[in-house]
Amino acid sequence: MTEQKNLEVSGSVMDGITEKGMALDSPSKKGNVEYIAYPIRWLVLFIFVFYSASNAFQWVQYSIIQDTVVKYYGVPSIMVYWTSMVYMVTYIPLIFPASWLLDKAGLRVTTILGAFGTCAGAWLKVFSVPQDMFWLGFVGQTVVAISQVFILNVPPRLAAVWFGADQVSSACSIGVFGNQLGVALGFLLPPMLVKSTGTMEEIGHDFQLMFYLVAGFTSVLFVFILLFFKAAPPTPPSAAADLGSTIDSNFLQSIKTLLMNRNYVLLLISYGLNVGTFYAISTLLNRVILTYYPGASEDAGRIGLVIVVAGMAGSVVCGLILDKTHRFKETTLAVYTSSVIGMIIFTFTLDCGLIGVVYLSSIILGFFMTGYLPVGFEFASEVTYPEPEGTTSGILNAVVQVFGILTTLLYGWMLDEVGDRWANLTLCALLALGAAVTAAIRSDLRRQAAQNKA
Incomplete structure (x- = not known):
C-alpha cells in the first residue's frame, strides 16, 4: 500500500509546532515522497494485542472471584479490591517516566520492559498458592501493575508509527482491543478455573493451575x-507520521503545551469520568451481582465478559467510523451520550429478578462505555498533534487512574452506605457530566489538517 504525498503545514498544526519553539522542515521540502505501509505492521500490532491482553487479564484476576479469595486466603475484601486498584495507584507516578522512555527509546525497548515485568509478576503468583502467601501474590500483582505503564499509552503511538492515514484509527482501536480482550478473559476464566464450592485443597489446586x-x-x-517486535518501519507510512518523526520533542515542554491546550484538558476530564466509571463497575461487579443473585459468581464473571466483549465490538465499529468520516467530536459525543443511557438501563434492570435481562443491559452499557476508549485516544491525538502520542495518551491514562481510584472508592462507600441504586445513579450523573464536558470540546483536528494539506 503506497501513497505519494506533498505536505504543507498551516493553521492549527503550525500553531502547535510554533508553541514547541522548533524549526521544522516539512516533507514537502523533500520533493515527492513515497509513503509505504509495510505488511509486517499487522504482525507487530497483533503481538502487541496479545501482550496487552496478558497484562489486562491479571487486573481483575482476583477481584472477580473476591468471595473465593477471601475464603481461601482469609484476607479482608478490601485487600482483594486493592489487587485491582494497585493498577491505578502505580500508574499515576510512573506514567511520566514511562512516557519519556517511550518518546526517547521507542516502541521496542518499552515493550520489552513491559513484557518482562508482566511475565515476572505472573511467575511470582505461581509461588503464592499456600494460604499464608497472599502477600507474595500481591507483590506479583504489583509488578504486573507497574508493567502496565509500558502498555496503555502505546496504541496511538504504534498506530501512528506503523499505519497509513486511512488505517490509523482502526489500528488504534485494535490496539485498545487487546486490553479489552484481556479484561474480558479476566472476567471469564478465573470463575471457571477457581471454583468457590471446593475444599481448600481443591481451591489451592485451582489457583495453581490458573497461575x-x-x-x-x-x-x-x-x-x-x-524475536519479532520491531520499533518502527524503515520509512514513515504517512505524511503526518513523516512530519511527526522530524520533531525533536522536549518532554517537559510537551507536557506544558498539552496542559495549556483547552480542548485536551476538557477531554482529560470527560475521558476520566467515563473510564473511571468503567473501572468502578469492573472492580465491584462481583459484589453488585451477588447482592441480587446469591451464588452467581460465574454469572458475575460472564456479565463482566459481556460488558467488555460488547465494548470490543463498539471499539472496532467506532474505529471504522472514524477512519471513514473523520468526525471525531460528533462520534465521541454520540458514544458518550449513549453510555449515559446504557448506564441508566443497567441501573434499573439489576433488581428485575431475571439475570438474563441484566446480561442484555450489560451489552448496551459495554458497547458504548468501553467502546469509547479508542475514540477518546484518537480524539486526543487529533487535538494535540504534533505532540508525541505516547505523552498525550500517557497523561490521559494518568488522569484516568486518578478518576478510577476516586470513583471506585466512592462507589464502594456508597454500596455500603446507601445501596446499589443510589450508587449506580451517582455513576449515571458522572457520565452525564462527562457528556456535557465533551460537548464543550472544539473540533480542532490538527493531525487531519496536516494530512489533508498533502
Missing part, C-alpha cells in the same frame, strides 16, 4: 516480542 497457565502464556509472549 501456571498465565505464567506460561506470558513467557511465550516475551520470547515472541524479543
Whole structure:
C-alpha cells in the first residue's frame, strides 16, 4: 500500500509546532515522497494485542472471584479490591517516566520492559498458592501493575508509527482491543478455573493451575516480542507520521503545551469520568451481582465478559467510523451520550429478578462505555498533534487512574452506605457530566489538517 504525498503545514498544526519553539522542515521540502505501509505492521500490532491482553487479564484476576479469595486466603475484601486498584495507584507516578522512555527509546525497548515485568509478576503468583502467601501474590500483582505503564499509552503511538492515514484509527482501536480482550478473559476464566464450592485443597489446586497457565502464556509472549517486535518501519507510512518523526520533542515542554491546550484538558476530564466509571463497575461487579443473585459468581464473571466483549465490538465499529468520516467530536459525543443511557438501563434492570435481562443491559452499557476508549485516544491525538502520542495518551491514562481510584472508592462507600441504586445513579450523573464536558470540546483536528494539506 503506497501513497505519494506533498505536505504543507498551516493553521492549527503550525500553531502547535510554533508553541514547541522548533524549526521544522516539512516533507514537502523533500520533493515527492513515497509513503509505504509495510505488511509486517499487522504482525507487530497483533503481538502487541496479545501482550496487552496478558497484562489486562491479571487486573481483575482476583477481584472477580473476591468471595473465593477471601475464603481461601482469609484476607479482608478490601485487600482483594486493592489487587485491582494497585493498577491505578502505580500508574499515576510512573506514567511520566514511562512516557519519556517511550518518546526517547521507542516502541521496542518499552515493550520489552513491559513484557518482562508482566511475565515476572505472573511467575511470582505461581509461588503464592499456600494460604499464608497472599502477600507474595500481591507483590506479583504489583509488578504486573507497574508493567502496565509500558502498555496503555502505546496504541496511538504504534498506530501512528506503523499505519497509513486511512488505517490509523482502526489500528488504534485494535490496539485498545487487546486490553479489552484481556479484561474480558479476566472476567471469564478465573470463575471457571477457581471454583468457590471446593475444599481448600481443591481451591489451592485451582489457583495453581490458573497461575501456571498465565505464567506460561506470558513467557511465550516475551520470547515472541524479543524475536519479532520491531520499533518502527524503515520509512514513515504517512505524511503526518513523516512530519511527526522530524520533531525533536522536549518532554517537559510537551507536557506544558498539552496542559495549556483547552480542548485536551476538557477531554482529560470527560475521558476520566467515563473510564473511571468503567473501572468502578469492573472492580465491584462481583459484589453488585451477588447482592441480587446469591451464588452467581460465574454469572458475575460472564456479565463482566459481556460488558467488555460488547465494548470490543463498539471499539472496532467506532474505529471504522472514524477512519471513514473523520468526525471525531460528533462520534465521541454520540458514544458518550449513549453510555449515559446504557448506564441508566443497567441501573434499573439489576433488581428485575431475571439475570438474563441484566446480561442484555450489560451489552448496551459495554458497547458504548468501553467502546469509547479508542475514540477518546484518537480524539486526543487529533487535538494535540504534533505532540508525541505516547505523552498525550500517557497523561490521559494518568488522569484516568486518578478518576478510577476516586470513583471506585466512592462507589464502594456508597454500596455500603446507601445501596446499589443510589450508587449506580451517582455513576449515571458522572457520565452525564462527562457528556456535557465533551460537548464543550472544539473540533480542532490538527493531525487531519496536516494530512489533508498533502
